[in-house]
Amino acid sequence: MYASAKELSRFVDKVLKATGATKVDIVGHSEGSVLPRLYFKYLDGVAKTASVQYGTTLDGIASILKARGLFDLPQGLLSPLCMACFQLIKGSSLLNDLNRGSDAYPEVIYLMLVSKFDEFVTPYTSGFLKTTGPNIFNVKLQSLCPRDFSGHLEQLDDHK
Template identity: 60%
Template sequence: MLLKKPLSVVALVVLALATTVASGPVPSVPSVPKKRALFGGYNDPKCKPSSSKPNPIILLHGLLGNYREFSYMGPRFASLGYCVYSRDYGQIPGIPFLGGLNDLMDSAKELSKFVDDVLLATGATKVDIVGHSEGSTLPRVYLKYYNGVAKVDHFAAIGSNQYGTSLANIVTLLEAANLFGAVKGELSDLCKACFQLTVGAPFLDKLAEGGDTYPEVKYLMLVSK
């Protein structure tokens, strides 16, 4: 599939580079010992939550990312005594390493199973979710369509994307050049989620119907310049 659409591959690579640069590095937390934070404790299938930290943390990467996006943050949570997990979601067959590409409904189904697996393994009753970029939109899909409200206690987001994104201003530039339709045609099979996440996308309008939040879930949305 990739070889048949070389322009699509180039566009996807450009998008990956742009969104990676826009994301930036995760700042250091000096209070946590660095060596312990970087090695061990992350994605530990034998981890059991403590009474003071009863909810496992699930970390969700952004568009074109994968679970390695949290190779620094994940172990730091673990070093503080949390059971913390992450996995790839939304991959398209034939496209290695880049996650978050598939339809958000399919990705939410993956998330639903992952949450159930984590709850079963840890014996916990609810999880806390921390999502970055697309990972801040995906939990809303899970909450609304897959009974996630009953299984999520806290939902925090970094670089929160709730009302659409310009994909690091790429969409804005393409629209100004009257090229958005052509690029969408090239990429629609390779990045289904891309066009569910952009500003004005019908998917986001439907997701917002009935309200953005649920009273059973505690929310924290973090953004910066």
């Protein structure tokens, strides 16, 4: 996740230089909703933006992995499976560090859109920011469209 945040920082700098803009909007899904927070907190991203916060249980899969001793395998074994996925498990050192202090900046506008049918971000409410304010919008997809049953992956192409 930290490597991805550095890559995001380089990309934002390229976009700003190419367009002459002073700020960018960032849209992220899943892991991409945590990534900007790393960028804001550690790489001075707040000044450049206009724009599964508390971890997931992976619908209980994390507990099964822990119970079978598979959760703490060396990172090299997990990387092909999605190292960032393990960094997004509730209680991970990455999320504990990221969520120390405030989870939002007043200069950034946040729209956290979640689905109650998300099978990867469990509970789905962990996709919301805990901080409140006029710049933070925590929205459950079903409050906008009660008949939308989109899960995690369907949200990428949900245009109902």
